Amino acid sequence: MMGGSCRLGLWHVHVWWSGDTIYRVRFASTGISGPVPAPILKYCAGHAVDLSGLKTVACEGECVSARIYQAVREVPYGSTATYGEIAAQIGTSPRAVGRAMAHNPTPLVVPCHRIVAANGIGGFSPALEIKELLLALEQKGKKASRK
Template identity: 60%
Template sequence: MALTTGACRFGLWWVHVDWSKDCVHHVSFAKTGAEGPVPPAIRAYCAGRLRDQISLRSVATEDGAPYAAVYRAVCGIPYGSTATYGKIAWECGTSPRVVGIAMRRNPTPLVIPCHRVVAQGGLGGFTPDVSIKQALLAMEQQD
């Protein structure tokens, strides 16, 4: 299976995407990049034009993938909403620390909206920079 690699802008950041058909294999953020093909849903989301879940599959939610149950629970967080690490942990029968590890290792942010998972007393982290999480959440709060 051949992967397509491309990038689009989200504010000051580049969103790099490796994908094939309706399945995303990897998403990362960088300060540099060049325009290239990305799934239309990701491009629309990054431009603030998609006000719903990104309707693409992630390799990380497939049965047998590490943390698949956690990632599927996170995919259930509606656009514009958040859930705590503790709530997701309770839903999955695990600990908040495991959820945090899964979020840090999420290979497909945006498709698995890990930015919507927050700490009970604050925002929590985001790789490579928490300002991306802040910007994503702010964009989703706009009407």
Template identity: 60%
Template sequence: MAILTGSCRFGLWHVHVSWEGNTVYRVRFARQGIGNAVPEEIRRYCAGRPSRLTDLQSIATAGEGVYPRIYRAVREIPCGKTATYSEIAISVGTAPRVVGLAMSRNPTPIVVPCHRVVAKTGIGGFSPDPAIKEALLAMEREGTVCRSEMREINR
């Protein structure tokens, strides 16, 4: 199977994705879009519709290094909730700044939901623009996007 790339819209930004099957290699925010499609769950998420990002895998979570363990811990933060840099640090046995650095180098934002990691006082950083982080958190707080298919069926 070949690696595919595409983009979808999120507010004023375009979300570029490269992936193969269920494995996502890169996600990045850019001003310009490209024509091709992105995985369904990311398309639904960006549109604010119910989605299950946990169906996707990220290359960033593989391995036993510190960064992969951080990324796995971040993936366990439920949609609509947040954790602090220090909480993640304690859970994997490292320092808060290492978590910050790992977030800044996260190759697959959204799939590894680094926007759910906030500073103890304040929202913390996000590149290329903290406004994206605020928008993602606001969307998840609203709640529609967080409904999984199971909850859709159960209600």
């Protein structure tokens, strides 16, 4: 397994991976040396990149969390869905979706930042500013890809 990080604004995105499978993604204030998969590098640089070609351990199995992560992966780049919409899609509660998002081992690959509350942006760990940055980055990337 390999690990490395790249920049995302003021943050570093740490990625642990092997081949096309992502095992862990986390956000930190400091970087670590090592490689990062090219699609994630391009994504963090602001390019409209489809990360669905990357596999994630989060979607393995048939548990509720895996089904939630699979549904979240279907939310297109530059779009959002609510916790309630994802819950209705797989037959669970919005609270269960929120819990799964809080424990997502591979953010970006499972784009939990695209899941918002019915009346606002919702939460994001470790900092809400990262969710805001990711949503803004995708809006900008979406506009640039239309040109």
